[in-house]
Amino acid sequence: MLIQPSASGARRAFTLIELIAVIVVLAILSGVALPRFFDYSAKAKEAACRNALGNVRAALSGFYSNAYETGSPLYPTIAQLRTIGTVLGDAIPENPYNGDSRLLAATWEVGNPPVSGNRGWCYDEATGRFWANSDTVGENTW
Numbered sequence: 001m002l003i004q005p006s007a008s009g010a011r012r013a014f015t016l017i018e019l020i021a022v023i024v025v026l027a028i029l030s031g032v033a034l035p036r037f038f039d040y041s042a043k044a045k046e047a048a049c050r051n052a053l054g055n056v057r058a059a060l061s062g063f064y065s066n067a068y069e070t071g072s073p074l075y076p077t078i079a080q081l082r083t084i085g086t087v088l089g090d091a092i093p094e095n096p097y098n099g100d101s102r103l104l105a106a107t108w109e110v111g112n113p114p115v116s117g118n119r120g121w122c123y124d125e126a127t128g129r130f131w132a133n134s135d136t137v138g139e140n141t142w
Helices: 016-069 078-082
Strands: 103-105 121-124 129-132
């Protein structure tokens, strides 16, 4: 069946060429936009991870300085760090890279290799070091 022009002479449907042209333009736009979107997503995870690390490290420093004033300068144990209200006012935040808030005991090593399945966070009670437990490139050097 042929599409008949209306009284004003305008068509009522798109041609195949017009549809292909629209699809090509959308493909080009998405080819430009998607890499930028993924870059913003990675930057957002990095910012969230750095923020969580900064907050926990500040709480650890506060605990250590309070312990120093009382004459026993020690970093908190993992049990103290997990107890809400002892070191942190709230629970340990989730690691934005893996969505896990588990806290694993670890010994600080150069390069901070991930420990036990790349989940949550790592903490060294002896040195007070706290780092993200992930194999994401660059994340373990913050």
